[in-house]
Amino acid sequence: MNREKKIETESVDAVDTPPRARVTPEFERKRDYLAGFLAGEKDEEPKGGAGSDLQASVVEALKSIYDPEIPVDIYELGLIYGVDISEDGDATITMTLTTPHCPVAESLPNEVELRAMSVPGIRDAVVNLVWDPPWDPTKMSDEARLELGML
Secondary structure, eight states: OOOOOOOOOOOOSOOOOOOOOOOOTTOOOOSOHHHHHHHOSOOOOOOOSTTOHHHHHHHHHHTTOBOSSSSSBTTTTTOEEEEEEOTTSEEEEEEOOSOTTOTTTTTHHHHHHHHHHTSTTOOEEEEEEOOSSOOOGGGSOHHHHHHTTOO
């Protein structure tokens, strides 16, 4: 009962990143089961690529995320530096935060990833958080400046 248990440890230099789960082409995402059933037709999902409807849909989804401290969405605030959509429907979003000490630094990138993946036609989403170039008020759109009374 009082025997000592020996714990063995192993020291490693680095650990490989596990592969990301991917939605396979066999998996079909249903927008509205009843609407598709009644219509009897399968809606064609938007195709990816730069300037596509799919990219515009992802941008619209990102415009629904608001900074908790500033009453402006993160896209108009200039926190989103880029939205790239591959032909396979993989979204790569490059973004920053107002400061590295932002209170939502842990949750906002995850929310951006979830919102992007909620767009029909998006297979996977990756958010790259960058600090260079740093965010400053000049990155805001005119709509955001007007909302904040800076125009």
